Amino acid sequence: MKARTLLHRRKILVVLKGYPRLSETFIAQELLGLEKAGFDLTLISMRRPTDKKRHPVHDEIRARVIYLPEYLHEEPIRVLKGFFASFRKPGIKALWKRFLKDLARDLSRNRFRRLGQALVLGREWPDNGEWLHAHFIHTPASVTEYASILTGVPWTCSAHAKDIWTSPDWDLHEKLGSARWTVTCTRTGYEHMRTLTARKEAVHLSYHGLDLARFAHFGGQRSHRDGSDPADPVLILSVGRAVEKKGYETLLRALALLPRELNWRFEHIGGGDKLPKLRALAAELNISDRISWKGALAQEDVLDHYRRADAFALACRIASNGDRDGLPNVLVEASSQRLPCVSTAVSGVPELLVDGENGMVVPPQDPVAFAGALETMIRDPALRLRLGDAAERRVREHFDHEASIGQLGRLFEEEWQKAS
Structure with a gap:
């Protein structure tokens, strides 16, 4: 998107839960895209970074x-x-009225923390911010909305996945009613939020997309491994945090169900609190010797793994607290590298992968079905090649992040034009 000069480019204060984060490259990519399009940003982070590495x-x-x-x-x-x-x-009186209303429905330390952070932001107000934008509609949007009420500065929001599905409906209703507009990255999230507000026109679907310059076409040869050679096993890759919604217990159980004569290795990239439990489960299933736990890696290293692997697996599920993925960016990244994916019919995954056309999609929390898809992928290198090529075409035709940046830019400028 080319920068326009017709309207004054307002300083946007972007409120984030934490920055920088290895698991949120889609946000960093969007921030960089907005900067390149001419938007003037200051980042407001509610938490300091905990990752030891950074993406380029x-x-x-x-x-x-x-x-x-x-x-x-x-x-x-x-x-x-x-x-x-x-x-x-x-807006101090309006803020206290709203806060007490929220507190009656959510009597928690977290609610006081969001008020306190908003008051600090309202006082310090860096770089003479003229607009507020929140990434995630749960706690970052609470801070952003309170700061907006206090100062009178308008706000907008990007909602994603966990923030939508773990927030109570009353909270989403209030925020959707006061934000100038809200975008989200999956049709399921979009349709859910539209049921919670009378301002349906202020909710927009905007896929994150991928920086295709950073994830350039991979022209290298894909292997013809078929699981028959013990010295040259099929390499299955997964990238994701070890948390419930990623479904790694299902994936490990599926791997354990594969026929013993098949030769495969599994590599996992990512951190997460459940890693020790996953390692223990792998040992219990007697597959530890076929697994490499890589930990969190920088983006260039992840890209190298996409290009070396034969198949990508992510067994997304709905967690016990309602949390779920939107459209996992790693599926888009893997697809961009002609790496065929096996995943589940959860949330936005079917918006990218069509079973049998550009990937394999099975029901969530079904190790038998997942194992069947993996076995098919392992045994058939020609199928992997066909699905991988089709996956890349879909990403490059429909998930270019330039389209998303252009849409966001238009939404911002339409609001600013109304206010001018």
């Missing part, structure tokens, strides 16, 4: 990063200054 895209983003107090008791002076300064703000 993080080093390309020029925006300044401001960190709010992660826990209010850690920076009491800063919070008190925000509290006392708030009484001079135009």
Whole structure:
């Protein structure tokens, strides 16, 4: 999207849960895309980074990063200054009315923390921000909306997956009613949010897409491994955090169900709290010797693994608390590299993968079905090649992030034109 000069480019304060994060490359990619399109950003992070590595895209983003107090008791002076300064703000009465209404429905320390962070933001107000934008409609949007009420500065929101499905309907209803617009990255999330607001026209579907310059076409040869050679096993790759919604228990059980004569190896890239339990399950299933746990890797290393693997597997599921993926960016990334994917019919996955056409899609939490799809993929290198080529075509035709950046740019400018 080419930068336009017809309208004043307002300074946007972008509120994030944490920055930078290895697991949120889709956000970093969007931020960089907006900067390249001429938007002026300052990043407001509610948490400091915990990842030891960074993706190259993080080093390309020029925006300044401001960190709010992660826990209010850690920076009491800063919070008190925000509290006392708030009484001079135009929306203080409206903010307290809204906060008490929310508190009655969510009596928690977390609710007070979001108010405190909003008060700090309202006082410090970096770089003379003229617009607020939240990434995630749960806690970042709470801070953003409170700051908007306090200061009178308009706000907008990008909703994704967990934030939609683990938020109570009343919370989503309130935020969808006050944000100028909200975008989300899957049709399932889009349709769900539209049921919760009378302002249906203010909810938009916008796939993240992929920076196809960063994930260039892979012209290398794909292997003809078919699982028959013990010295040259089929390589199955997965990238994702070890959390419930990624379904790694299902994937491991599916691997254990594969016929013993098939020769395969499995590589997992990602961190997550459940890694020790997954390792223990792999040992229990007697497949540990076929698995490599790589931990979190930078994007260029992940790209190299996509190009070396024979198949990609991600057994997405709906977690016990309702959390689920939107459209996992790793499926788009793998597909862009002609790597055929096996996944599940959860949330936005079928919006990318069509079973038998450009991937294999099975029901969630079904190890037998997942094992069957993996076995088919392992035994048939010609099928892998056909599905991988079709997957890349779909990504390059429908998931170019330039389209998403262009859509966001138009949404911002339409609002600014109304206010001018």
